[in-house]
Amino acid sequence: MANVGTVIIARDVRPDQFALSSIDANGLSFGALRDAIADLKAGGRPTKALEGAMWHKLAGPLSSVLMPLLGAVAAFGLARSGKLFIRAVIGMMLGFLYFVADNFALAMGNLGAYPPFLAAWAPFLLFFMIGEAVLIRTEE
Numbered sequence: 001m002a003n004v005g006t007v008i009i010a011r012d013v014r015p016d017q018f019a020l021s022s023i024d025a026n027g028l029s030f031g032a033l034r035d036a037i038a039d040l041k042a043g044g045r046p047t048k049a050l051e052g053a054m055w056h057k058l059a060g061p062l063s064s065v066l067m068p069l070l071g072a073v074a075a076f077g078l079a080r081s082g083k084l085f086i087r088a089v090i091g092m093m094l095g096f097l098y099f100v101a102d103n104f105a106l107a108m109g110n111l112g113a114y115p116p117f118l119a120a121w122a123p124f125l126l127f128f129m130i131g132e133a134v135l136i137r138t139e140e
Contacts, residue, residue, distance in 0.1 A: 025053035055120030
């Protein structure tokens, strides 16, 4: 083995910049993630994926409120129409499509095609409006 001497790589990189490269958005609280994003921005690193994950920490748990709304299509109107199976399939399809749209929007936000705020909140707001429209339409 030959001695090659001292090699200097990345002269202007500080040791704290190495710690910034491995941030687990799911393992941090909202405030800690916001601080980590601010540190990354100060270091000149891309933060779009982490910003989307930060906003999704607020929008994601609201899906537990959204799912009963999307399933309401099966609950209301049964006495008049009697098409329980079709209504149940529509409710399940809406719930499944929400999760597909949510993951798609987050992926597009990670790629930079959507702004992070839009990537996290657009699927929830879209399907909330769809659920409300179905609910109002079913009631009439």
